[in-house]
Amino acid sequence: MLSEEKIKLMTSIAIFEKAEKRNLLLAKRYFKTDYIGQNLLRAFLGYTFCWILGLAVVVVCRIEEILSIVALEDVVLPFVDYGVWYLLGLAAYLIITFVVCYRRYGYAERGMKVYVARLKRLNRRYEFRSRTKEHGKEGRRS
Secondary structure (H helix, E strand, C coil): CHHHHHHHHHHHHHHHHHHHHHHHHHHHCCCCHHHHHEEEHHHHHHHHHHHHHHHHHHHCCCHHHHHHCCCCCHHHHHHHHHHHHHHHHHHHHHHHHHHHHHHHHHHHHHHHHHHHHHHHHHHHHHHHHHHHHHHHHHHHCC
């Protein structure tokens, strides 16, 4: 026999699964440190690659100016400044990435707890139904 409450519960679980599928997979697949570390590494590599490309564009655009400088110190000094800006930008980008990933994982973790709680509630409903059926059968035999 179908229970309206169980049908509502199963429907809400299915809707929750569909809406939060990506977040649920995130919380199931990774530990928090692994997820954050993976994204920090990805952010570091992406930022460094983009910085190198940007530096290459600057060097190509100013190649004539760079080649006209005679003293080596005058050529190296701007690259030291670029290096400092790189490190400052990298630190800021990694901090932002850490905060975003930390919050995203926390949200996924809370969603997973809600999902598991709903599944446990549904499971208790089925256990309750099976127990009442067993007690009903035992009562008839006696």
